[in-house]
Structures are given as C-alpha cells and as structure tokens.
Amino acid sequence: MNTPHKIGFVSLGCPKATVDSEQVITQLKAEGYDIVPSYDEADMVIINTCGFIDSAVEESLDTIGEALHANGKVVVTGCLGARSEMIKEKFPTLLAVTGPHAKDEVMQAVHKNFPAPHDPFFDLVPKQGIKLTPRHYAYLKISEGCNHRCSFCIIPSFRGDLVSRPINQVMQEAAHLTNAGVKEILVISQDTSAYGVDVKYATHFWEGQPLKTKFIDLAKALGQLGVWVRMHYVYPYPHVDDVIPLMAQGLILPYLDIPFQHASPTILKLVKRPGNRERVLERIHAWREVCPELVIRSTFIVGFPGETEDDFQQLLDFIAEAQLDRVGCFMYSPVKGAAANELPDHVPEEIKQERYDIFMQAQQVISTAKLKQRIGQTMKVLVEEETDEGYVGRSYADAPEIDGLVYIETDQVLALGEFHQVEVVDTDEYDCYAVLSALLSSHT
Numbered sequence: 513m514n515t516p517h518k519i520g521f522v523s524l525g526c527p528k529a530t531v532d533s534e535q536v537i538t539q540l541k542a543e544g545y546d547i548v549p550s551y552d553e554a555d556m557v558i559i560n561t562c563g564f565i566d567s568a569v570e571e572s573l574d575t576i577g578e579a580l581h582a583n584g585k586v587v588v589t590g591c592l593g594a595r596s597e598m599i600k601e602k603f604p605t606l607l608a609v610t611g612p613h614a615k616d617e618v619m620q621a622v623h624k625n626f627p628a629p630h631d632p633f634f635d636l637v638p639k640q641g642i643k644l645t646p647r648h649y650a651y652l653k654i655s656e657g658c659n660h661r662c663s664f665c666i667i668p669s670f671r672g673d674l675v676s677r678p679i680n681q682v683m684q685e686a687a688h689l690t691n692a693g694v695k696e697i698l699v700i701s702q703d704t705s706a707y708g709v710d711v712k713y714a715t716h717f718w719e720g721q722p723l724k725t726k727f728i729d730l731a732k733a734l735g736q737l738g739v740w741v742r743m744h745y746v747y748p749y750p751h752v753d754d755v756i757p758l759m760a761q762g763l764i765l766p767y768l769d770i771p772f773q774h775a776s777p778t779i780l781k782l783v784k785r786p787g788n789r790e791r792v793l794e795r796i797h798a799w800r801e802v803c804p805e806l807v808i809r810s811t812f813i814v815g816f817p818g819e820t821e822d823d824f825q826q827l828l829d830f831i832a833e834a835q836l837d838r839v840g841c842f843m844y845s846p847v848k849g850a851a852a853n854e855l856p857d858h859v860p861e862e863i864k865q866e867r868y869d870i871f872m873q874a875q876q877v878i879s880t881a882k883l884k885q886r887i888g889q890t891m892k893v894l895v896e897e898e899t900d901e902g903y904v905g906r907s908y909a910d911a912p913e914i915d916g917l918v919y920i921e922t923d924q925v926l927a928l929g930e931f932h933q934v935e936v937v938d939t940d941e942y943d944c945y946a947v948l949s950a951l952l953s954s955h956t
Contacts, residue, residue: 516546517626520554520583522575525562527700527744528612529590531653533560535615536589543619543628551582555626556607558618563592565845576603587621589614595848613656648894648929649696649740649912650689654682654730658702659710676708679725680716683733695894695929696740698911699730705746728754735763740894742911744769748792753799760803765908768799772810775830776823779816782855796834807909809838814871815864816844817855824867828874837882838915839875843868876941883916883939890949893918893934895926905932907944915942922948 519540523533536558537547548554557579561572572592579586580603587608588599594611608621622628655676686697701707708714708725715722723729728751734741741764746752748770759766772792774780799806812827831839843864846853859867893905896912903920910916920926920934926948934946 516544517555518546518548518553519622519626520548520551520557520579522557522559522579524560524572524575525564525568525590527651527698528653528656528702529560529562531651531700532590532613532615534651535613536560536618539615539619540622545622545626545628551579554583554585556585556587556622557583558587558589558622561588561590561592563590563595565842567845568592569848573599573602576606580605585625587618589618646896646929647693648896649698650694652682652686652689652697652699653677653701654699654704654707655701655710659706674703674706674710676711676725678711678714678716679708679723679730679733680718682730683718683723686734686737690737690739693929694739695931696742697734697737698742698744699734700744703745703747704743705749705752727751731755731758731764740765740908742767742769742908744911746770748772748795750795753795756799756802756806759806766803766805767807767809767908767911769809769911772830773813774816774823774827776819776826779819779823779827782818783813783816793830793833805908807837808834809840809911809915810836811840811842812871813842813844814867815859817853817859818857819844819859819867824871828871831871831875831878835878835882836875837909838879839872840914841868841871841875880939880941883942883944886936886944887939889936891918891934891936891944891946893920893932893946895920895928895930895932898926898928905934916944917942918944918946920946920948924948 521533521537523530540547551557559572559575559579561576562568563572569592572590576586576588576599584605586606587610588606589610589612591612593599593609593614596609596611599609600606607625608617610617610621655674657673657675659674689697705727707727707730711725713724713726715724717723718733723733731741731743735758743755743764746768752768755764758764773783796808814824814827844859891907893907895903895905897904901919902922903926905918905920906912906915907918910918918934920932926932933949935949936944936946938945
C-alpha cells in the first residue's frame with residue numbers, strides 16, 4: 513500500500529474563507545491525502561489567504577514566506593490569490609496561485625505535484641464533510657460574492673457578484689450537519705439578507721415542500737431543524753422585519769450581525785453603503801418591541817476619507833441611541849484597489865487612532881451596562897471548554913470567536929458541546945460569570 517501524501521494546510525481570513533478551506537480539506541481527505549499540522553511533516557503546503565485589509569495582506573504574505581522557507585512546496589489560494597501577479601512576482605517559486613472558492617483549481621495543483629492516492633468513490637467521508645470548527649458548531653455558507661460596491665471594500669473583485677446556492681442544497685447540507693451532532697449553525701455570506709435576489713428567488717423542493725431561495729424561507733426551514741441558528745452579515749433591509757417574529761417564537765436565535773459601518777449620511781454615501789440612520793434606528797426599536805431578547809452586533813469603520821469631527825460625532829450619537837450589544841471597529845485601511853483610496857481628505861493616522869479609542873470606550877460603557885442586566889437571569893449555554901477554574905461556554909448572545917463568553921463555576925462534570933442551564937451572577941465589559949443551574953435535557 514502506498515504511503516499517503518501529506519498536506520499541510522493554513523487557513524486565514526473570515527468564516528467564508530473557513531468554509532472554502534473545509535471544502536478543500538474534505539476533498540483532500542476523500543482522495544486519501546493526510547492533513548498534517550507542521551511544515552516539516554508535509555510534502556506540500558496549501559495556504560488560504562485573506563486580502564481584506566492591510567494587516568490581513570501582511571499576515572498572508574508573511575505566512576507564504578514562512579511556508580516557502582520551511583517547506584518549499586506551496587500552493588496559494590484565497591482572496592489574496594486574486595492578486596496573482598503580485599504574489600508570483602514576490603514568490604516566483606510557488607507551485608500555483610488561485611483565487612477564492614477555487615477548490616477544483618487547488619486540487620488540480622495538488623494532483624499535478626502529488627497524484628491522488630485513490631478514487632474517493634471507494635472511500636468513506638462523513639456526509640457533513642471535514643470541519644475546521646469544533647464538532648458542536650458549523651458555518652453554513654449560503655452564497656458567494658456580493659452585488660454591493662462599497663468604496664472601502666475589494667471583496668467583489670476577489671469573489672465576484674452574488675451567486676446564491678439553491679435552497680434545497682443549503683438545507684441538505686444543514687440537515688447533514690445536524691444529523692452529525694452539530695448544535696449550532698452559523699449562516700454566513702457576504703450579504704445574507706440578499707439571498708436569492710440573483711436567481712429571482714427561485715423555488716426548489718426540500719422534503720417535498722416548495723421553498724423559495726429567499727432569506728425568510730431559509731430562516732423558517734432552518735428553524736425546523738431543532739438547533740441554534742445564528743444569522744451573520746445581515747443588511748438592514750425592510751424584509752429583515754419578517755424574520756424577527758421567528759426569533760420571538762424561538763425558531764432561530766434572537767441575534768443579528770449587521771455591518772452598519774457608519775452612521776453619518778455623508779460617510780454612508782461616500783462608502784456607498786445602503787442604509788439610512790433614522791430608518792435604521794426606527795427599525796431597531798421596532799425589532800426590540802417584537803423581540804425584546806434581540807441581540808445586535810455590528811462593525812464600524814472610523815477615519816474614513818472625508819470623515820469630519822461632526823461625522824464622527826454622528827456615529828457616537830448613533831451607537832448611544834441604538835444601544836447595540838456587541839460592536840467591533842476598524843480604522844480605515846487604504847487597501848490596494850479600493851475606490852475610497854482616491855477620495856480626498858484622508859484622515860491622519862493619529863486622528864484615526866484617537867477616534868477609534870473614543871469609539872471603543874463609548875461602546876464599552878454601553879456593553880457593560882447591557883450585560884449587567886443579565887445578572888440574575890437563567891440562560892441556556894453551549895459549553896465548549898474545560899479550564900482549571902471551571903467551564904467556558906456561550907449563550908445565544910455570543911457568536912464564536914467574536915463575542916463574549918460565559919464562565920461557569922461548578923463542581924459537576926459537564927459534557928462539552930452540550931447545552932446546560934446556568935444562572936448569571938456577575939458580568940464585566942464583555943463576559944458573563946455564572947453558576948450551574950440545572951442540566952438541560954433537551955437540545956433545543
């Protein structure tokens with residue numbers, strides 16, 4: 513029997529890139545390749561890169577250089593791979609360079625250098641594929657690309673226009689995941705609420721029922737699977753209103769990740785970002801009337817070209833009014849290829865940093881106050897890790913890696929990747945501290 517070829521894999525970037533990595537690794541395993549954790553063990557290395565902001569580009573380039581130095585046989589894929597000429601000029605000895613969501617091209621490069629050990633049709637791979645996340649949660653990518661042309665963003669140049677996956681295929685994948693024991697599905701795309709607009713909301717059949725390729729239909733269908741369903745990258749279109757009652761009913765998590773980016777009308781116009789501050793605030797208030805438990809997280813950019821002190825103050829006023837639960841912030845980064853780089857009146861770096869610090873301090877006050885309201889509440893928590901001090905988990909309000917944690921004090925042994933009930937006894941700026949209340953027998 514031939515010794516399987518060993519492939520090293522480095523995955524960088526956002527959850528969409530993580531899904532791309534999972535697809536490639538699944539195919540590699542299906543064809544009999546071994547995935548190894550070090551450069552020294554690998555016959556070759558695949559690097560899935562990120563090119564969204566300057567720091568991500570730098571990390572990707574450093575990783576490529578490191579892999580070439582340590583191993584020598586490297587294939588580059590991912591968003592930065594779309595700038596193939598730049599990469600090949602800097603690293604001329606690379607085996608191949610491909611763009612994002614390019615599983616077939618990556619496999620061709622692997623086959624060219626290390627032929628497949630066997631035919632995958634005669635080998636078993638789990639229906640859910642190989643996942644890079646812990647067993648209890650998984651990302652579900654419902655589309656590729658984006659129809660927006662936000663001036664700070666170069667993702668469409670990497671990933672193209674919106675291409676929605678047929679809803680029956682999405683539901684089949686979701687069903688495979690839940691049958692494999694996944695407790696939480698995180699729905700991702702570049703614009704989740706635009707799902708299906710490119711295919712005119714085409715109808716497909718899932719388990720004998722017609723479903724439109726549409727955000728609301730998808731939410732309803734996923735809500736029947738009996739697991740946590742968390743919505744990411746949702747733009748605040750009017751039709752998002754239709755999903756809020758599903759949250760109030762407990763079908764999907766009362767959680768929305770909405771990339772608002774800014775609040776000043778002037779900046780939103782420059783950014784070419786859909787959204788109106790007043791209407792957005794009205795919508796947020798209306799959502800909370802329907803579903804008081806709703807948690808909203810968002811990301812913002814400070815220091816965008818042309819941003820004045822008044823623009824920045826409008827942003828501070830917005831977060832004070834909106835009372836968002838979780839917020840991330842970036843300082844504007846002039847990523848190569850972004851249209852915004854051509855705008856006048858770039859903000860000095862020291863002013864960017866100052867505004868970033870002020871913004872995050874203001875949000876920290878809001879987040880701290882909102883978390884304090886949870887003291888005394890009993891919450892359902894998905895337990896993920898055991899530490900010397902106890903257990904660590906997440907509530908419905910906490911998405912993995914980007915939000916807070918729930919630290920659980922208990923003498924009992926808790927099963928990881930399972931739900932438990934806890935009582936919140938203390939909080940800080942980001943996290944909750946709790947004691948075990950009672951084991952939750954149901955997974956729903």
